Amino acid sequence: MQIHVVQRNDTLFRIARTYGTTVDEIVEANEIPNPNNLVVGQAIVIPIVGRFHWVQPGESLWSIARRYNVSVQELAAVNRISVDQPLPVGFRLYIPPAPRRRAEFNAYVEPRGTTVAPALEESAREAAPYLTYLAPFSFQAQRDGSLREPLLNNFPAIAEANNNVLMMVITNQENDQFSAELGRILLNDMAIQERFLNNIVAAARRRGFRDIHFDFEHLRPEDREAYNQFLRRARDRFRQEGWLISTALAPKTREDQPGEWYEAHDYEAHGQIVDFVVIMTYEWGYSGGPPMAVSPIGPVREVLEYALTEMPAAKIMMGQNLYGYDWTLPYRPGTVARAVSPQQAIQIAARYRVAIEYDVTAQAPFFNYTDEEGRRHVVWFEDARSIQAKFNLVKELNIRGVSYWKLGLAFPQNWLLITENFEVVKRPS
Numbered sequence: 001m002q003i004h005v006v007q008r009n010d011t012l013f014r015i016a017r018t019y020g021t022t023v024d025e026i027v028e029a030n031e032i033p034n035p036n037n038l039v040v041g042q043a044i045v046i047p048i049v050g051r052f053h054w055v056q057p058g059e060s061l062w063s064i065a066r067r068y069n070v071s072v073q074e075l076a077a078v079n080r081i082s083v084d085q086p087l088p089v090g091f092r093l094y095i096p097p098a099p100r101r102r103a104e105f106n107a108y109v110e111p112r113g114t115t116v117a118p119a120l121e122e123s124a125r126e127a128a129p130y131l132t133y134l135a136p137f138s139f140q141a142q143r144d145g146s147l148r149e150p151l152l153n154n155f156p157a158i159a160e161a162n163n164n165v166l167m168m169v170i171t172n173q174e175n176d177q178f179s180a181e182l183g184r185i186l187l188n189d190m191a192i193q194e195r196f197l198n199n200i201v202a203a204a205r206r207r208g209f210r211d212i213h214f215d216f217e218h219l220r221p222e223d224r225e226a227y228n229q230f231l232r233r234a235r236d237r238f239r240q241e242g243w244l245i246s247t248a249l250a251p252k253t254r255e256d257q258p259g260e261w262y263e264a265h266d267y268e269a270h271g272q273i274v275d276f277v278v279i280m281t282y283e284w285g286y287s288g289g290p291p292m293a294v295s296p297i298g299p300v301r302e303v304l305e306y307a308l309t310e311m312p313a314a315k316i317m318m319g320q321n322l323y324g325y326d327w328t329l330p331y332r333p334g335t336v337a338r339a340v341s342p343q344q345a346i347q348i349a350a351r352y353r354v355a356i357e358y359d360v361t362a363q364a365p366f367f368n369y370t371d372e373e374g375r376r377h378v379v380w381f382e383d384a385r386s387i388q389a390k391f392n393l394v395k396e397l398n399i400r401g402v403s404y405w406k407l408g409l410a411f412p413q414n415w416l417l418i419t420e421n422f423e424v425v426k427r428p429s
Contacts (some may be wrong), residue, residue, distance in 0.1 A: 001045055001046060001047060001048060001049075001051065001416060001417070001420040002019065002045070002046040002048060002051035002052065003043055003044070003045055003046070003384045003385055003388060004018075004019070004041070004042075004043070004044045004045075004046050004412030005041060005043055005044075005329055005358075005385070006038045006039060006040055006042040007040065008040050008043060008083065008239060010038055010040075011038070011046055012026055012027065012032075012035055012038070014418050015046070018036055018045045019048055019052065020048065021046060021047060021048055023035075025047050026044060026047065028045065029045060029047040029236070029344065029412070029416055030044055030045055030108045030412055030413060030416075031410065032044070032345050033350070034346060034347060034350040036095050037348060038350075038355065039349045039350050039354075039355065039356055040355040041349075041355045041357060041358065041365070041367070042346055042349070042356055042381040042383075043365070043384040043385050043413070045384050045413045045416045045417065047416065049097055050094055050095055050096045050097045051094075051097075052092055052093065052094055052095065053068070053092070053093045054090055054091070054092055054093075054257075055087045055088065055090060055091040055093065056089065056363075057089050057094075059332045060087065060088060061076060061081075061083065061085070063303045064087075064093060065148060068098070069098060069276060070095065070096060070098070070213065074096065075093065075095070075096075075147045077409070078094055078096055078150070079093050079094055082268075096294070100420075100421060100422050100423045101395060101398065101421075101422060101423065102422065102423045102424075102425050103394065103401040103402070103403075103422040103423070103424065103425065104132040104133070104276075104302060104317065104400050104401035104424075105129055105130060105131045105132050105133070105401050105402050105403070105404070105422075105424055106125075106131065106132060106133035106134075106135055106167065106278065106317060106401070106402075106403040106404065107124075107127055107133075107134060107135065107403070107404040107406065107407050107416065108135045108136075108137045108169065108403070108404065108405050108406040108407070109123070109134065109135065109136055109155065109406060109407040109408065110135065110136075110137040110138075110150075110406050110407075110408070111136070111150055111151040111153070114151075115151070116151050116153040116154075117408075119408070120407065120408045121154055121155070121158070122154060123407045123408045123410075124155060124158050124407055125158050126415075127407055127415065128158050128159065128161070128162035128164055129162055129424075130415045130418045130419070130424055131164050131424070132164065132165060132401070132424060132425050132426060133164060133165045133166075133167045133211060133403075134155060134158065134159040134162075134164040134165075134166055134167065135167035135169050135213060136150050136151075136152055136155050136167075136169065137150060137169045137171075137215075138150055138169040138170065138171040138173065138215065139168060139169060139170045139171070139200075139203065140170075140171055140173045140174070141170060141171065141172055141173075141182060141186055141196060142247055143182060143185050143192070144192065144195070144200055144220075145186070145192040145193070145195030145196035145198075145199060146195075146196075146241075147196075147199050149201055149203065152207065156207060156208055159208075160208070160429075162426075163426040163427065163428045163429075164188065164426075164427075165210045165211050165244070165427045166207070166208055166209045166210060166211075167209065167210075167211045167212075167213045167214060167246070168200070168203070168204050168207070168211065168212050169213045169215055169421045170200065170212065170213065170214050170215065170216075171215045171216070171217075172186065172216045172217070172218075172219070172259070176368075178216075178217040178218035179218070180218050180219055180220050180223075180246075180260075183216055183218070183219040183220065183221055183223060183227075183264075184223055186230070187219075187226040187227055187229075187230050188223070188226055191234075193230065195425050197233070197234060197237055200212060200234075201237065201238075201241065202292065204241070204243065205241070209243070210242075210243050210244065210427075210429065211243060211244040211245070211246055211247065211275075212234065212238055212244070212245050212246070213245075213246045213278075214231070214234070214242055214245075214246075214247045214248070214409050215247070215248040216247075216248075216264075217248070217250065217261060218260055218261060219264035219265075219350065220264065221260075221263035221264055223264050224263060224264040224265075224266055226264075227264055227266070228266055228269040228273065230271075231245070231247065231269075231273045231274060232273055232397045233288065235273055235274065244274055244275040244276075245273075245274045245277050246274050246275055246277060246278065247266065247270050247274050247277050247278070248260050248277070248278045248279075248280060249265045249277050249278070249279050249307075250265050250279075251279055251280055251281050251282060251299075251300075251303040251319075252265065252267060252303065252306060252307075252407075253302050253303055253306045254306060255267065255268070255310070262325070263380075265307075267307055267310035267311060268310040270311065271307075271310055271311020271312065271315055272311075274315070275315070276314075276315045276316070276317055276400055277307075277311070277315060277316060277317065278317045278319055278329065278403040279303060279304065279307055279316060279317065279319055280319040280405070281295055281299075281300040281303050281304065281319045281320070282294050282295040282320065282321040282405065283321070284296055284299055284318050285293075285325060285380050286325070286337075287325055287336050287337045287338075287339065288334075288335075288336055288337075289329045289380055290327075291325070291327040291329070291331055291337070291378045291380060292362070292380060293359065293363075293364035293366070293380050294320035294321045294323070294324060294325065294364075294380060294381075294382070295319075295320065295363040295364075295386075295390070296359075296361070296362035296363070296364060296388070297361075297362060297363035297364075297386075297393065298361065298362070300318070300390065300393065301393060304316065304318060304393070304397055304399065305397070308397065313397060313398045313399045313400070314399075314400050315397040315400060316397075316400055317399070317400050317401050317402060317403045318390065318393070318394055318399060318401070318402050318403070319402075319403050319405060320387075320390060320402050320403065320404050320405070321382065321404075321405055322341070322342075322382070322404050322405065322406065322407070322409045322411050322414065323339050323340065323341055323342075323381070323382075323409045324339070324340050324341075324342065324345055324379060324381025324382060325337035325338065325339055325340065325379070325380060325381075326338045326339075326340050326348065326376050326377055326378075326379045327377060327379075327380075328343075328375055328376070329368075329375075329376040329377060329378060330376075335385050340379065340381060340409075340412070341381075341409035341410045341411060342381050342382050342383055342409075342411045342413070343410040343411065343412075344410075345365075345367075345376060345379050345381035347365075348369065348379060349367050349369070349379075352369035352370070352371075354367050354368065354369045355367065356383075358385060363385070363386050363389040363390075364380055364381075364382070364386045365380075365381060365382070365383045365385065365386060366378060366380045366381070367379055382411065382414075383413065383422065384413040384417060387413065387414050387417050388417055388421075390402070391417060391418075391421045391422070395421070401422075401425075
C-alpha cells in the first residue's frame with residue numbers, strides 16, 4: 001500500500017492511473033467521503049501490493065534501498081535494472097512490500113444510554129477482524145464490591161466470531177467520573193475487595209471474558225502500593241481461571257511524576273504483575289484544552305521510551321485515538337471542542353474548501369476554516385500519515401501493539417494500514 005497526498009488539480013482518475021489501480025478500488029478502500037471534491041493535503045491510501053518511488057535529485061539505488069530497508073540486489077531485480085545503472089530524476093521504482101511483524105490490537109467500545117446504537121455495533125463488527133481484543137467499556141465498580149454492567153448486546157458474539165479475546169474493562173467510576181474515594185474503598189477494605197473479586201470472577205465466567213482489565217484512575221497517591229497489592233491478588237485469582245490481567249496507565253515520563261492522574265500508577269510494579277498494560281498516549285490536545293494534536297509523536301515517544309525503562313517491551317500497548325477535535329477560535333478556557341472522526345474532518349475541509357496542512361513535528365494533520373457565522377476554527381485529527389508514523393514507532397520500539405480509544409468514529413484507513421504493517425495476533429479460545 002502507498003499513501004498519496006492530494007495535490008492541486010489531482011483527480012481520483014489521475015491518481016488511479018498513476019498507481020495502476022482503479023477509482024472504484026481507491027474509493028472503496030478509503031470510503032472517501034468527497035470523491036468529486038478532493039481536498040488539497042488529503043491523505044489517501046492506495047490499495048496496491050508494495051509501493052512506488054519516484055527518484056529525487058541526489059538519490060541513488062543504494063540510498064533508496066536503505067530508505068526502504070530492502071537490499072540493492074532485490075530492488076534492482078524486481079525493477080529489472082542493473083545495480084550500477086544511473087537513475088534519472090523522476091524514474092519510477094517499484095518497492096516490494098516489507099515483511100510484517102506480529103502485533104496485538106485492542107479497541108474499546110463504549111455504549112451510551114439505554115440501548116446500543118446499531119452503528120456502534122456495526123463499527124465493532126467491521127473492526128473485529130483487525131483486533132486481538134474487544135473491550136466493552138465499562139463495568140463500574142460499586143462501593144459494596146458489586147458491579148454495574150455495561151450494555152453488551154452482541155459484542156460477545158462479535159468477539160467470538162472473530163477470535164477476539166473479550167476484555168472485561170473495570171473502572172472506579174461514579175456518575176461517569178473517576179472516583180478516588182471509590183478507589184480507596186476497593187483497595188483498602190479487604191472484605192469489600194474479596195466480594196469485588198468474587199463478583200468479577202462470576203461475571204467473567206458468565207459472559208466469557210478472558211482478559212480482566214483494570215482502568216483505575218484518579219487514585220490517591222497513598223493508594224499506590226495498595227493498588228499494586230490488589231493487582232497481585234487479582235492476578236493470582238485470575239490465573240486459576242486461565243485469564244489474562246491488564247491495566248490502563250496514565251502517560252508518564254518519570255517515576256515520580258506529580259499529579260493526581262499519575263502518582264498512583266507504578267509502571268515498574270505493573271510491568272512485573274500484569275500480562276500487559278495500555279498506556280493512554282493521547283489527549284495532549286483534548287476537548288477542554290487549547291488546540292493541538294491529540295497524540296503528537298514526540299510526547300508519545302517520550303512516554304513509551306520511559307515505559308521501556310520500567311517494563312518489558314512485550315508488555316506495552318500504545319494508546320491511540322480514533323478521533324480529532326474542532327476548536328472554535330480564539331480558544332477560551334471553559335469552552336469545549338467538538339469531537340470529529342477523520343472522515344468528518346475531511347468533509348469539513350471539503351465543505352469550506354480549505355487545504356489540509358501537516359505538522360511534521362507533531363506528525364499530525366490540521367486545517368483552519370471560517371464557518372457561516374464568521375467564527376474561526378482549527379481542526380486537528382488523524383490520517384494515514386499520522387497513523388503510519390505511530391506504526392513505525394511501534395515497530396522501532398518493538399512493543400506489543402496498539403489499543404484504540406474508541407470505536408464508533410469512522411477511520412477506514414487505520415484498518416488498511418494495520419494489514420499493511422502487521423500480522424494481527426489472534427487468541428482463539
